[in-house]
Amino acid sequence: IEGGAAPYEGARLETQLRRGRCFLQIKNYEGALNDFVIANHTWPEAIAPYIFLGRTYYLMDRGDLARAVFERLYASRPPATRDHATAWIAMTCASKPDLAQAHEWAGRIDNGRVRERLRSYYLGLDKRFEEAEAAARRAVEAAPDNGMSHMMLALALKGLGRFKEAIESCERAIAHDAEFFAPYHTIATIYYEVGRFQEALEYQRKSLALKPEHPPTLGNLGATLVRLGRAEEGLPYLEKSYAMAPAALTCVFIALTIDQLQGPQSLERQLKLYEQAAALDPREWFLWMNWSALLFDKLGKADEALEKMLRAEALAPGIASTNCGLGLMYEQVGDLEKSRAYFRKAIECQENAPWQDMNALMHLANALTWRSTDPETRAQGVALLEKATQLWPENHRVHAEHAVGLLENKRYDEARAALARAMAISTDYVITHINLARLNQRQGRPREAIAAFLDAAGMCPAERYDRIYGVLFELLAGARASDLGQSIDELQAHLENEIKVGSRNPQLILDLWLVIALSVREGRPAEVRTRAAELAGAAPDEEGAAVRSHAADIAWALEEIETRGVLRVNCGGDGFSDAAGNAWAGDRFFHGGRPVAAAREAAGGDAAEAESPCATAREFPFWEQGVNAYCIPVIPGDYRVTLQFAGRFSPEWEGRWFGVQLKRQTMTSEYDSRAEGPPAPESRVFEVRENDAILDIVFLPKRVGAYVCGIEVRRLAGAVKD
Structure with missing residues (x-):
């Protein structure tokens, strides 16, 4: 100013633009429009007012005015800066999204490397992955040492399901620019999709080290922790991602995590989250599939669930899980023909997937084997389980689940062979032992059944305690002491010791002990009541009150039946x-x-x-x-x-x-x-x-x-x- 120059107006422009952007955040589009129009009129040489003005018109559903603003910006640029403005226009169109306009503007860029790179990105957003790959390869050819071009090729290859090549392209991008976060993020998403969650976690942390506040990576990290069984640790990352950039997919993952944690009012919270996700992006098939599953599995609303699952299938017709869901729902409403058709389609989708994900295949197989009541469908589920054993022959859990499917379909000899294969790989899996117990009971081998149960009880994790011990009711049904020999003494001693040392579920254990004392050993009610009270008295102090209360309830029930009937x-x-x-x-x-x-x-x-x-x-x-x-x-x-x-x-x-x-x-x-x-x-x-x-x-x-x-x-x- 002292030198006679014109006063600096940049601060005024920046303030005007910042206020306009604040208006955009609170959806005051008229206020934003006013600021951006003033800024654009006052400083027509600046690019930012044009871009924000066009974005505001898009948010107001005035695409015609947005395009007019962008045309004016393009015409106002000198040739040396036109590509820069055009790239910004293309990115703004894509974010709305108006992919047709994004493609058109990207095609106007003179710089071949930038043009093909952007075209590849927008073609990928449009799921035109073959064309995206071709454009990315042209960008790589134009600038082989440019990390972003390799990154675009990686995204196209990922969309085509060519994961190994996609990871290799990401690694080339890292070699050219090790400080760029996107290749690490993309490798993490690939590992997540194929179920390699520990490796996904490693690359998510590398990505966040370079860009700590990146909402998609934060959300993916949260989802990965949930899949690793660390839901409480994962939920804050999902919530932080959603707070920074509300997205339908993140909203769905928060709902699924809340379902796992089962906190207060979890069902109501999930329903609200699905409504929010639908408002954010009704084109997200994953939203409709999981919303449908919640309504069907937790509320029994088959008609409403069916409508939402059909919507998911229309948005993504080649997904096995949506077709499986439709099969279950049509079976529930009594349309067996449609049910079988959708189950067959689910199997075809799984077989035609670009890679075989063990978790996805096992989930589908178990749904067909367990949840369906149709013999034809259950047989298809068992066949899928057998296929899993061929794909992953060294995984003992796969063999154990195959055995369970055979057991539930009364193919007992095959089930025994499958359990033997599981045992040959690992003897430390509780599910193998407990299902061997069930198989022995069904094949008339009660002593072997009790022995297998005791093996399972010896390695029973806390989260499976009730399920494993609950199987004893099935094993003891109709049994007598003469059938069980010494094994009944070992079992009764085990249950009594559980009560004395402090059981995780004393009511369950005392009920099982009662079955042995009254039914298997045919004891006298008065003597059994006395012995139950003695056992309860021997329980640890911290659990004694609950055990003694249940023992008193048992005594009351037996006396009422004995004296009053x-x-x-x-x-x-x-x-x-x-x-x-x-x-x-x-x-x-x-x-x-x-x-x-x-x-x-x-x-x-x-x-x-x-x-x-x-x-x-x-x-x-x-x-x-x-x-x-x-x-x-x-x-x-x-x-x-x-x-x-x-x-x-x-x-x-x-x-x-x-x-x-x-x-x-x-x-x-x-x-x-x-x-x-x-x-x-x-x-x-x-x-x-x-x-x-x-x-x-x-x-x-x-x-x-x-x-x-x-x-x-x-x-x-x-x-x-x-």
Whole structure:
């Protein structure tokens, strides 16, 4: 200024542009437009006002005005700076996305290396990977020492599924520019896609060391940690990525992680996240597939789930998991022809995949083998499991899962051979041992079954404890001490020691001990009650209260059956006496679920509410994992079981649809609380023959959840042994 020069106006321009960008962030497009128009009019030689003005018009869905702004920018540039402006125009069009315009503008660039590099990138975004590869190779030929050109070639090769070549191109890009983060990021995504998560993690950390705040890498790192079983560690990375750059795919991964962690209100949070993801990018097939799976698997809403899975399949028709999901859903709604067609398509997609991912193949095979009830489909699942053993012959887990598929389809000799192959590779896998126990039991080898169970129990990890020990109910069903020889002594001693040293689930262990004492050994109820109390007294102090409480409940149940011939449980509530003078015990013997209160009118008003088992209930939500059951101790014999329900449990409730199993036999699969008219109490009566010491009532939710208000267990005359 002192030298007579014009005052510096750059600070004013920068401030105007920054305020306009802030308006863009809060979606105040009119405010942004005003700032960018002023900046563009005042300093027409600057590129940035044109670019931001065009971007604003795109966000306002005025692509015609955006194109007019860009044409004016292009025409205003001298030839020496025109390529620079044109590249910015192309990138702005691609980010909206308007790929047709991005292709057109990239084609106007005179510099061949830059032109072909950008064209390759936009062709890749358009999934035209063969053309993208050709353009990238022209860019590499024009500038073989340019790392970015090799990077574009790597992205095209990755899109074509040629992962080895893609990694090699990334390594060449790193050789030319070791400080560029993108090749490390791309190698990490390839390793993630093929299931090599530890290597993916290594390259994600290298990428973040060069660009710490890169949202896609942060999101991928979070997803990788989740796949490695470190969900709590991965969630913050996903949330940070989403906060920095909201993206539909990141939103979906957050929902899937919350599903794993099962925190408070996890279902509600997942549903909101899927809605947010759909608003961000409705073209993301992965969003619709997982949203559909949530509705189908956790809420039982087959019709709504089917609509979303069909949308996923339309967006990405060659994905095995979407076609498998459609197969399961059509089977659920009773359309077997469509179900089989989609299952066949899922298998074709898996077979035609550019690489064989073990996790993906096993997931599909197990879905067909376990979740389908159609014999033809289950056989196809077993065939896929056999294919997996040929692809990964040294993986003992693959052989073990193949054996389980054969076992569930009653191909016992083949299952034994598959288990032997798994054992030959590794003897340390608990699933192999527990399924050998199940196989021995089914083939009439009870002593070998108990021996295999004890092997499994000796290596049982904490997260599988309930599942492994729960198999004992199956192994002991109908067994007698004379069939088991010395193995029953070893098993009983093992269970008693579990109680004394502190079991992870003392209620489960005490129930199993009761089956041995009352059913297998045919002990007298009074002696069994006394011994159960002694065992509970020997439990460690920190667990003793829970064990002693359950032992007291066992004693009460056996005494009620022995002296009165009947017991009643008020599910979800406290003990009371009804109008007929019948005593109902407070809620006990449940596994899973949560207590809920009924609507007053469902129980018949104020007076009746205090005297009815329909005043409360235990609900078993569809989305809760694990066993949903009551396991009631009884003296072995025949019983009549009455389950009390309360119609539509409250006016706010969505209807429940569920099945009930007693003694592993389905008694009803279609109980539906969506009744017409006012809520009213309802009973269902079932008879169970030759029950052992635990009467297990399992609830199988199909829509929203299952529930029960009261349970009455009555012995049939002359059926109880003492």
